[in-house]
Amino acid sequence: MNYFxxxxxxxxxxxxxxxxxxxxxxxxxxxxxxxxxxYTFHPKLHMxxxxxxxxxxxxxxxxxxxxxxxxxxxxxxxxxxRVLIHTETCIGCKAxxxxxxxxxxxxxTVAGVRQKDGSEKKVANKCDLCQGVAGGPACVRVCxxxxxxxxxxxxxxxLAKRKRMESARSTFCEVYHCDEFSYGxxx
Amino acid sequence: xxxxxxxxxxxxxxxxxNGADSHPIVARRIVRGRQKGMKIICADPRVTETARISDIxxxxxxxxxxxxxxxxxxVIWKEGLADExxxxxxxxxxxxFLKVIxxxxxxxxxxxxxxPAETIRQAARMYATNKPAMILYGMGVCQFSQAVDVVKxxxxxxxxxxxxxxxxMGIGPVRGQNNVQGACDMGALPNSYPGYQSVTDPxxxxxxxxxxxxxxxxxxxxxxxxxxYRILQEKEERKxxxxxxxxxxxxxxxxxxxxxxxxxxxxxxxxxxxxIYMNKTGLHADVILPxxxxxxxxxxxxxxxxxxxxxxKVVEPEGDLKPDWQIIAEISTAMGYPMNYKNTEEIxxxxxxxxPSFTGATYEKIEKxxxxxxxxxxxxxxxxxxxxxxxxxxxxxxxxxxxxxGTDWHxxxxxxxxxxxxxxxxxxxxxxxxxxxxxGNCRTLRNLEDEPGWVQISPQDCQKLKIQKGELVKVLSxxxxxxxxxxxxxxxKPGAVYMTYQWWIGSCNELTIAHLDPISNxxxxxxxxxxxxxxxxxxxxxxxxxxxxxxxxxxxxxxxxKGARS
Numbered sequence: 001m002n003y004f005x006x007x008x009x010x011x012x013x014x015x016x017x018x019x020x021x022x023x024x025x026x027x028x029x030x031x032x033x034x035x036x037x038x039y040t041f042h043p044k045l046h047m048x049x050x051x052x053x054x055x056x057x058x059x060x061x062x063x064x065x066x067x068x069x070x071x072x073x074x075x076x077x078x079x080x081x082r083v084l085i086h087t088e089t090c091i092g093c094k095a096x097x098x099x100x101x102x103x104x105x106x107x108x109t110v111a112g113v114r115q116k117d118g119s120e121k122k123v124a125n126k127c128d129l130c131q132g133v134a135g136g137p138a139c140v141r142v143c144x145x146x147x148x149x150x151x152x153x154x155x156x157x158x159l160a161k162r163k164r165m166e167s168a169r170s171t172f173c174e175v176y177h178c179d180e181f182s183y184g185x186x187x
Numbered sequence: 188x189x190x191x192x193x194x195x196x197x198x199x200x201x202x203x204x205n206g207a208d209s210h211p212i213v214a215r216r217i218v219r220g221r222q223k224g225m226k227i228i229c230a231d232p233r234v235t236e237t238a239r240i241s242d243i244x245x246x247x248x249x250x251x252x253x254x255x256x257x258x259x260x261x262v263i264w265k266e267g268l269a270d271e272x273x274x275x276x277x278x279x280x281x282x283x284f285l286k287v288i289x290x291x292x293x294x295x296x297x298x299x300x301x302x303p304a305e306t307i308r309q310a311a312r313m314y315a316t317n318k319p320a321m322i323l324y325g326m327g328v329c330q331f332s333q334a335v336d337v338v339k340x341x342x343x344x345x346x347x348x349x350x351x352x353x354x355x356m357g358i359g360p361v362r363g364q365n366n367v368q369g370a371c372d373m374g375a376l377p378n379s380y381p382g383y384q385s386v387t388d389p390x391x392x393x394x395x396x397x398x399x400x401x402x403x404x405x406x407x408x409x410x411x412x413x414x415x416y417r418i419l420q421e422k423e424e425r426k427x428x429x430x431x432x433x434x435x436x437x438x439x440x441x442x443x444x445x446x447x448x449x450x451x452x453x454x455x456x457x458x459x460x461x462x463i464y465m466n467k468t469g470l471h472a473d474v475i476l477p478x479x480x481x482x483x484x485x486x487x488x489x490x491x492x493x494x495x496x497x498x499x500k501v502v503e504p505e506g507d508l509k510p511d512w513q514i515i516a517e518i519s520t521a522m523g524y525p526m527n528y529k530n531t532e533e534i535x536x537x538x539x540x541x542x543p544s545f546t547g548a549t550y551e552k553i554e555k556x557x558x559x560x561x562x563x564x565x566x567x568x569x570x571x572x573x574x575x576x577x578x579x580x581x582x583x584x585x586x587x588x589x590x591x592x593g594t595d596w597h598x599x600x601x602x603x604x605x606x607x608x609x610x611x612x613x614x615x616x617x618x619x620x621x622x623x624x625x626x627g628n629c630r631t632l633r634n635l636e637d638e639p640g641w642v643q644i645s646p647q648d649c650q651k652l653k654i655q656k657g658e659l660v661k662v663l664s665x666x667x668x669x670x671x672x673x674x675x676x677x678x679x680k681p682g683a684v685y686m687t688y689q690w691w692i693g694s695c696n697e698l699t700i701a702h703l704d705p706i707s708n709x710x711x712x713x714x715x716x717x718x719x720x721x722x723x724x725x726x727x728x729x730x731x732x733x734x735x736x737x738x739x740x741x742x743x744x745x746x747x748x749k750g751a752r753s
Contacts, residue, residue: 024631
């Protein structure tokens, strides 16, 4: 099963440290270079703020990715519990961006790469769960309020188990108008 | 009370304090408290991150603070929720206070604050019945012309519910900037020597005269916010200011009514600016003294909880610059008063010996315990300082009793009017600190937010003005104008706009009013009348903003093309 990072709006304070952490980890030492062309600022997750909600939004690494189905050049693939974009293959057709129901994909320039006509190369960009980075996703690690968690298969199952338990309890209590401990064999 | 205790309070009243934008590290405690079941009451005209997770959001109209606070006191008393034993044993002046708050029924306060009377009642009950209850307040209290009265009003709430002198209670000012507490502790105030020893107290003065070997004035000095007046309008020649030595401060960016500030700096005969980077004030200075930044020097900071903490050098400073204390010592020496300190510890030792409440806080002790909260009077390692200032309800007055202090609410000075129909409040944003001296030079933070900044405005007002997100708009007041980008947000109410004060182009202090609280002399940054105007020619506006920005950079001697693209 694919993993994904989930934000909790009850803990998020909207500070966007996750976005900076994301750029720092993906740009590496380039962030210290003076030449502006050697560096791009393209976070792979985005802070969303509504009237009463603050939470970062990013790729859910779907099991049947709409982006992958839409890609005409097979630049999107699954590997190592995640959905990835092969940026060298990507032709920037925006089909994936259009197909994604979560707005998790955007089109970004590639630092220092020019096309034949001199224009900047643009490719699809989204969360890669910090592939190849020791310690896992940077956003999870840098968040000051621990509002982000990496959800793995195991955790999803735990969560489902807990929910099933809760569901059983609430159905039971609804029927018998009591808590499970005071049931005592009533019909 | 200390910052870590916040999360263990049963109830938090967060008044005019936006932790998520000002101090994420403090906000973390609020979030954690929430997870532990802490009740949160948030008084703020905007839906801040704290308001979002609060049980009760008192979304008051700007400038109505004291009416709301007095009404909460009214409810607590009328509904019998006050701690009468605490009031009897530990306080004075309650009857006089009652006379004032009597008029502040929730219905009366609702008219002023636009918070429903029933919501005020619920908030008062929640605060009074969940003990320990803590109050945190920020610039949303302090930056009004009625500021000190509101601080006292909040203290009244804590007093009448017995929320003083123990863990996770009391009232906490969460300062606007790092080490503001330290600057005050060190006597960087017009009315006191280090350790809050009054300049008008003969015994204190004599002590410092003896220690420093010079006669010292017996009059209170000039508050920073009076400087423009004392340069531009002072009639008495003897009182006029002719030289202005500014360090770690950027009044040409952070003070209200910038046109007046610039005029004052230009008319002043001699201006010295001492800072870690070039800034707006530096453009008006005769001499610039480059100083080291944190990480390049040693010293002591005081945390909001009165805790002294050591700061250490991690890198050797490079280039033609010196630590602030060395610059001051050299200037003093050149002016005929030799200062020969070898290091910061020597200065600290001189200081603590002159301040009884700091005497015990030696470098050795701060080093060992990480933080020492004053008062700490004894140098022995057993005296670890004072976590609770008013422990067991014993207050720092002659008879150890706290004094109730009731005052009537009054509105801000400059209300909305026909020409300027909206109110402007200056606020903070998380990525940029203070006047952006440091964060404006941080590439990733600039990537998140850069010039000319945003003006937060309700979607209803945007519709009326026919402006959209990202459009450049003109914001004007009686005193000046600036250009900013429109940010429609449902988190603010119609009729009020909000801007952060660090932008060079979208510089909202061009608009703010230099009207001061009579006691603290803090300006009313949180309220003035303004107007937002659509700019028809957006292409011109974009070009104009870019040109203005490049002009400032050129004036400051910043090489074009350096740094991140803008």
